[in-house]
Amino acid sequence: MIPLNVIDLRSDTLTVPTPEMRRAMAQAEVGDDVYGEDPTLNRLExxxxxxxxxxxxxxxxxxTMGxxxxxxxxxRRGDEVLVDAxxxxxxxxxxxxAVLTGAQLRPIPGLHGPGGAEKMVEFVRNGGDDHQPPTTLxxxxxxxxxxxxxxxxxxxxxxxxxKARSFGLKVHLDGARIFNAAVSLGRDPADLAEGLDSVMFCLSKGLSAPVGSLLLGSGDFIRRARKNRKLLGGGMRQAGVLAAAGLEALNMRHRLAEDHAHARLLARGLSRVPGIAVDMETVQTNMVLMDVQGTGHDAPSFLSLLADRGLKAGSPGGSKVRLVTHKDVGEKDVHKAVEIIRGIFS
Ligand SMILES: Cc1ncc(COP(=O)(O)O)c(C=O)c1O
Structure with a gap:
């Protein structure tokens, strides 16, 4: 349980399972998934x-495992993988x-932004030069x-x-929050995964399941990934107990719109606090990233001011503070969070 009187906006991973999830978990029909015999897990997949x-x-x-x-x-070992910086x-x-695959990550600044596809050209290497690794993903x-x-x-x-295909690259999507993206765009999530070789999404974030993510792809890819999961010690037995919560979580994807509305409300309130800068254009889903430099604080000192007043937030570094809305914070909490922050600087 999130302690009373503390508003915790550090992450949507803090969401606790719903009563329906707990009931479904208790009643789940299970089997040994390493034998492929867990009916609830088979249904979730x-x-x-x-x-x-x-x-x-x-x-x-x-x-992360996905x-x-x-x-x-x-x-393969020695391949290079392009990722956003x-x-x-x-x-x-x-x-x-690096540790598990022996692959090298090559960061591309602004990969997802304007001109991202064109930027890829400078970063892809075909391995023809003996000095260079081949880019494959x-x-x-x-x-x-x-x-x-x-x-x-x-x-x-x-x-x-x-563009990736023109270089013969495979493409994987870290879609931990793909349903937030789909809800925000008003699109079928399958449209955001179309043509991609693999996609990972999480059940344990805004969808509120206690544990679990899914990796998706072709039948052959998933057969090989299943074997690699075993290699990592990730073969689970009566995992239907977890899958039952996961099935409930999938049904919760439409309520993410509520988290997005709360994030916009929060962002609008915060943008009126002197010293705090929020770029409203970036508030597209359930996160608000604000720059607190104008308040004279860096992120760690700002976060400790908030924590002293019963508000928890996070930071990706520098003077940026991140607040994440989720199922377990309501509109009242959002107003209270704005009030707490305004109170510090008025
Ligand atoms: C974009 C993204 N990818 C992957 C992960 C990893 O998920 P997990 O914490 O379940 O390993 C996270 C976690 O927050 C994430 O935000």
Whole structure:
């Protein structure tokens, strides 16, 4: 439980399971998934694959494992992987691509922004030169965590995919929050995954499941990823208990619009606080990224001022502070959060 009187906007990963999830977990029909015999997990994988119009899906304990399995399954040791310079895979996955796959990450600044597809040209290497690794994979991120939950639309995804294909690259999407993107754009989530070789999405963020992510792709890709999951010790037994919560989570994707409305409300309130800068154009889903430089504080000192007043937030670094709306914060909490921050500077 989130403690009473504390408004916790650090992340949507803080969401606790709903009573329906807990009931479904208690009643789940289960079997041994390593034998492929957990009916609830099989149902979750089939529903996830159908939702994103991919051939197959694999349940994994975390988004990180999903991304890393994708890299491990697409790449060979010594390959180079193109990622956005602010991507989760680069910043927050413990150099796992190097440790587990032996792949090198090559960051591209502004990959998802205007002209991103054209930028790729400077970064792709075909391995023909003995000094250089071959580039074999491009990873995208939708929504984009460190940029404050911004969305890549289907057309941009398509143009990045087309350019990557022209170099013979595979394309993976870190779609931890793909349903936030789909809701924000008013699109079918399958449109944001169309043509991509693999997609990972999380059940455990705004969708509020206690555990779990899915990796999706072709039947052959998922067969190989399943074996790699076993190699990493990720083969689970009666995981239907978790999948039951996951099935409930999939049904919660439409309520993400509420989190987005709360984020806009929060951003509008904060943009009126002296010293705080919020770029409203970046408030596209459930995150608000604000620059607190004008208040005379850096992020750590600003965060401790908030924490002293019962408001928790996070920071991607520098003078940026991030607030994330989710199921367990309501409109009243949003108004209170604005009041707390305004109170510090008035
Ligand atoms: C964009 C993105 N990708 C991947 C992950 C990793 O998910 P997990 O924490 O389940 O490993 C996160 C987690 O916040 C994320 O924001």
């Amino acid at each position: 089939a529903e996830a694959a159908a939702l994103l119009k991919k051939e197959a899906a694999l349940f994994v304990p975390s988004g 991304n890393q399995l994708a890299i491990m399954t697409h790449c 602010e991507s989760h895979i680069l910043h927050y996955e413990v150099a796992a691509a 491009l990873c995208l991120e939708n929504t984009h965590n460190r940029q404050g939950g911004t969305v890549i639309d289907a057309e941009t995804t398509r143009s990045l995919l087309k």
